[in-house]
Amino acid sequence: MIAILKPGTSEKQRDSLCDWFRSMGLEVHVSQGQFQCIIGLIGDTTKVDINLLESLSIIESVKRITEPFKNANRKFHTQDSVVDVGGGLKIGGGHFEVIAGPCSVESDEQMLEVGQRTKAAGGNLLRGGAFKPRTSPYDFQGLHGEGLNILRRVKQVTGQPIVTEIMNANDLPLFEDVDIIQVGARNMQNFDLLKELGRTDKAILIKRGLANTLKELLMSAEYVMAGGNEKIILCERGIRTFETYTRNTLDLSAIPMLHELTHLPVIADPSHGTGKASLVLPMALAAVAAGADGLMIEVHPDPEHALSDGAQSLRPNQFDDLMQRVRKIREVILA
Ligand code: PEP
Ligand code: MN
Numbered sequence: 001m002i003a004i005l006k007p008g009t010s011e012k013q014r015d016s017l018c019d020w021f022r023s024m025g026l027e028v029h030v031s032q033g034q035f036q037c038i039i040g041l042i043g044d045t046t047k048v049d050i051n052l053l054e055s056l057s058i059i060e061s062v063k064r065i066t067e068p069f070k071n072a073n074r075k076f077h078t079q080d081s082v083v084d085v086g087g088g089l090k091i092g093g094g095h096f097e098v099i100a101g102p103c104s105v106e107s108d109e110q111m112l113e114v115g116q117r118t119k120a121a122g123g124n125l126l127r128g129g130a131f132k133p134r135t136s137p138y139d140f141q142g143l144h145g146e147g148l149n150i151l152r153r154v155k156q157v158t159g160q161p162i163v164t165e166i167m168n169a170n171d172l173p174l175f176e177d178v179d180i181i182q183v184g185a186r187n188m189q190n191f192d193l194l195k196e197l198g199r200t201d202k203a204i205l206i207k208r209g210l211a212n213t214l215k216e217l218l219m220s221a222e223y224v225m226a227g228g229n230e231k232i233i234l235c236e237r238g239i240r241t242f243e244t245y246t247r248n249t250l251d252l253s254a255i256p257m258l259h260e261l262t263h264l265p266v267i268a269d270p271s272h273g274t275g276k277a278s279l280v281l282p283m284a285l286a287a288v289a290a291g292a293d294g295l296m297i298e299v300h301p302d303p304e305h306a307l308s309d310g311a312q313s314l315r316p317n318q319f320d321d322l323m324q325r326v327r328k329i330r331e332v333i334l335a
Helices: 011-023 050-055 108-121 145-158 169-175 191-198 214-226 254-261 270-274 277-289 316-334
Strands: 002-005 027-032 037-042 059-063 083-086 089-091 097-101 125-127 162-166 180-183 203-207 232-236 266-268 294-298
Touching: 002 011, 011 027, 011 037, 050 059, 083 203, 083 232, 089 097, 097 108, 097 316, 108 125, 108 145, 108 316, 125 145, 145 162, 145 169, 162 169, 169 191, 180 191, 191 214, 203 214, 214 232, 214 254, 232 254, 254 266, 266 277, 270 277, 270 294, 277 294, 277 316, 294 316
Parallel strands: 097 125, 097 294, 125 162, 162 180, 180 203, 203 232, 232 266, 266 294
Antiparallel strands: 002 037, 002 059, 027 037, 083 089
């Protein structure tokens, strides 16, 4: 980090600022020019409050050289992280997996049909929301504990590791048999929840918030990692833009950008990313071509009657087709 002092700063003011930096455990390098003084800070500057520093009367400007995320940063961990997601499956570092299933868990029959059909097509992990973050309180809110029981029963039949969203840290005891705990877009910055998940040893899927930058997404991963849990998968699921034909705008550039910035695996969710079943296939293929380590796809046996997100859900036969094409794109990009 570099801090430039305002012309006219006295030696006494400069020295007391340097002492303050040293008290934070930082190494301080002072370059005193004729008119201006530049202070270079070396060490763990993640604890330095850049806004506070900028607000000091003697500071002209402050620049961070390294990003504020450390554990997630590729600079300090050049190898891709591989996350163990249960059932002998891995995501990241060349391991690619597809998570498929309905938006909401509705019944044993629904989940069993989707589980068996998606598994047969190569969707090795099963998703389904039991706690649903709905915009309207009058919409279906999920089956809660019973939804998790259904997922557990289907897992016993199909063997698919299960992925489901948590909304409240108090529900954690219910998630014991869940393989990947999803933090939804709306909870990406629920810092208490992230801290609590940092104390577990579960794989955590963090979805990008509707209006969050990649830096903010990485800082959310950092919250979990700072607690000691390194098993994080990031998910690009579309962001809110001025476009209205699509539900969200799937930010494909986020995939290679995140790969440059972090060693964590990155998957894409073209279902929430577009909101339209007809767009899921092309955007899934594009995400794979952009280097995604996996996909999350909403699949429902009867989308017209789905209790949530029917418009963006594929039928099982459409998912079969998607998987075949995804395999072809994978072959091309790996060739
Ligand atoms: C979901 O996966 O069903 C979901 C609610 O996703 P998001 O948090 O990305 O909206
Ligand atoms: Mn959904």
